[in-house]
Amino acid sequence: xxxxxxxxxxxxxxxxxxxxxxxxxxxxxxxxxxxxxxxxxxxxxxxxxxxxxxxxxxxxxxxxxxxxxxxxxxxxxxxxxxxxxxxxxxxxxxxxxxxxxxxxxxxxxxxxxxxxxxxxxxxxxxxxxxxxxxxxxxxxxxxxxxxxxxxxxxxxxxxxxxxxxxxxxxxxxxxxxxxxxxxxxxxxxxxxxxxxxxxxxxxxxxxxxxxxxxxxxxxxxxxx
Amino acid sequence: xxxxxxxxxxxxxxxxxxxxxxxxxxxxxxxxxxxxxxxxxxxxxxxxxxxxxxxxxxxxxxxxxxxxxxxxxxxxxxxxxxxxxxxxxxxxxxxxxxxxxxxxxxxxxxxxxxxxxxxxxxxxxxxxxxxxxxxxxxxxxxxxxxxxxxxxxxxxxxxxxxxxxxxxxxxxxxxxxxxxxxxxxxxxxxxxxxxxxxxxxxxxxxxxxxxxxxxxxxxxxxxx
DNA sequence: ATTTCATTCAATGAATCTATAGAATGATTG
DNA sequence: CAATCATTCTATAGATTCATTGAATGAAAT
Numbered sequence: 001x002x003x004x005x006x007x008x009x010x011x012x013x014x015x016x017x018x019x020x021x022x023x024x025x026x027x028x029x030x031x032x033x034x035x036x037x038x039x040x041x042x043x044x045x046x047x048x049x050x051x052x053x054x055x056x057x058x059x060x061x062x063x064x065x066x067x068x069x070x071x072x073x074x075x076x077x078x079x080x081x082x083x084x085x086x087x088x089x090x091x092x093x094x095x096x097x098x099x100x101x102x103x104x105x106x107x108x109x110x111x112x113x114x115x116x117x118x119x120x121x122x123x124x125x126x127x128x129x130x131x132x133x134x135x136x137x138x139x140x141x142x143x144x145x146x147x148x149x150x151x152x153x154x155x156x157x158x159x160x161x162x163x164x165x166x167x168x169x170x171x172x173x174x175x176x177x178x179x180x181x182x183x184x185x186x187x188x189x190x191x192x193x194x195x196x197x198x199x200x201x202x203x204x205x206x207x208x209x210x211x212x213x214x215x216x217x218x219x220x221x222x223x224x
Numbered sequence: 225x226x227x228x229x230x231x232x233x234x235x236x237x238x239x240x241x242x243x244x245x246x247x248x249x250x251x252x253x254x255x256x257x258x259x260x261x262x263x264x265x266x267x268x269x270x271x272x273x274x275x276x277x278x279x280x281x282x283x284x285x286x287x288x289x290x291x292x293x294x295x296x297x298x299x300x301x302x303x304x305x306x307x308x309x310x311x312x313x314x315x316x317x318x319x320x321x322x323x324x325x326x327x328x329x330x331x332x333x334x335x336x337x338x339x340x341x342x343x344x345x346x347x348x349x350x351x352x353x354x355x356x357x358x359x360x361x362x363x364x365x366x367x368x369x370x371x372x373x374x375x376x377x378x379x380x381x382x383x384x385x386x387x388x389x390x391x392x393x394x395x396x397x398x399x400x401x402x403x404x405x406x407x408x409x410x411x412x413x414x415x416x417x418x419x420x421x422x423x424x425x426x427x428x429x430x431x432x433x434x435x436x437x438x439x440x441x442x443x444x445x446x447x448x
Numbered sequence: 449a450t451t452t453c454a455t456t457c458a459a460t461g462a463a464t465c466t467a468t469a470g471a472a473t474g475a476t477t478g
Numbered sequence: 479c480a481a482t483c484a485t486t487c488t489a490t491a492g493a494t495t496c497a498t499t500g501a502a503t504g505a506a507a508t
Binding site for chain 1: 229231232233234235236237238239240241242243244245246247248249252269285286287302303305306308309310312313314315316317319320
Binding site for chain 4: 240244246270271273274277278281292294295
């Protein structure tokens with residue numbers, strides 16, 4: 001059963017090739033069009049020699065291929081799925097690295113007036129919604145929102161928060177929620193919106209808990 | 225515009241966390257069920273201390289989260305998409321690392337009767353097809369096949385070769401092709417099918433060359 | 449309070465990765 | 479054939495990663 005580990009080691013090689021910002025920049029450029037070493041070096045802000053070395057690492061694991069065209073060597077992506085792979089990596093990183101940012105956020109939060117990020121309980125939220133005093137904000141991704149969300153929630157993915165501020169009222173209390181108590185998207189949203197002067201609190205639970213409690217949800221299919 | 229590079233550097237951190245066989249093994253185990261450090265260490269064949277360190281690297285980039293349960297610390301995947309990410313990584317690696325495997329394959333091939341993997345030229349292929357003696361096998365991915373393929377070619381992605389043998393005739397000559405002379409999928413297919421007793425040869429060119437030569441192709445839209 | 453267990457932390461050396469500079473290669477041009 | 483251009487190779491030093499060891503922490507049991 002060592003072959004299993006061999007396979008994982010091979011995968012790890014490919015992942016390591018992706019594990020460098022400059023190489024990702026090169027790949028990103030190649031996703032747009034094939035290019036020579038010099039062009040790639042310029043767009044990635046590298047010296048030609050250095051770019052060449054990085055490109056060869058990418059080539060070693062089969063992510064790019066090189067063909068000579070006269071004096072130049074043209075690199076191209078071996079497989080279009082590499083773009084998908086990078087996009088998925090970005091998605092996973094974007095949502096999960098919140099953990100890191102949370103630590104930073106905490107420092108900020110502690111600077112504020114003590115429990116600046118205090119959370120709204122389920123009962124409080126229900127009461128506020130009933131009285132029409134509260135606007136719900138779903139800061140998860142669009143996909144997740146479409147798969148199901150709290151009734152009348154506005155969806156602004158955290159990544160687009162600043163772009164879509166016009167959807168948020170300034171004169172009402174906003175309650176932001178995300179995936180649950182261990183998800184930190186809403187923490188960040190609250191923090192950023194506070195700085196912009198909004199009245200925001202965080203729902204202490206999240207969509208999964210809400211749904212599991214049998215409360216009404218809006219959306220398409222159900223997910224296990 | 226440095227923020228762009230910052231983002232890529234952050235992505236690179238996540239990719240680097242995936243860039244180790246042991247950590248991939250831990251993630252793979254976690255994809256099945258949450259587990260304690262000790263359990264994870266055992267299934268990955270690591271010492272507890274070492275496993276703990278790897279797990280914390282994964283935690284640092286947000287791929288896993290840890291919760292204490294009594295004496296134990298239970299780790300779990302932060303996001304189900306991590307499984308998808310690993311699967312995609314596997315797919316990309318499997319098709320693209322062919323370059324490496326080609327070197328291995330060559331050794332095998334050289335052991336066989338000289339030109340065991342000798343290739344069929346375009347003219348030979350056209351003649352064989354005309355006489356109806358040849359069955360064409362496209363070992364590229366399903367996507368690529370659907371985007372365009374040689375007429376009447378059967379599509380069996382290399383990854384599913386052994387699963388779909390019933391589509392291949394044992395009594396006729398098979399010619400496998402892929403992306404071109406520098407693509408090695410067909411090398412591997414020929415080698416594996418030979419061992420199973422099929423009469424297989426490899427087309428010395430590939431789909432792009434065939435199409436570029438103005439020969440008929442089947443499929444949907446055209447790709448530049 | 450002490451012991452035990454699971455896990456984490458800290459320190460070490462070997463191995464690997466990175467950027468730089470300069471030499472070497474391969475293909476075109478004069 | 480010499481000169482030039484694009485790229486690759488080689489060598490180097492500094493930084494990072496990895497596995498190992500033993501000590502330290504935190505929670506449960508005696």
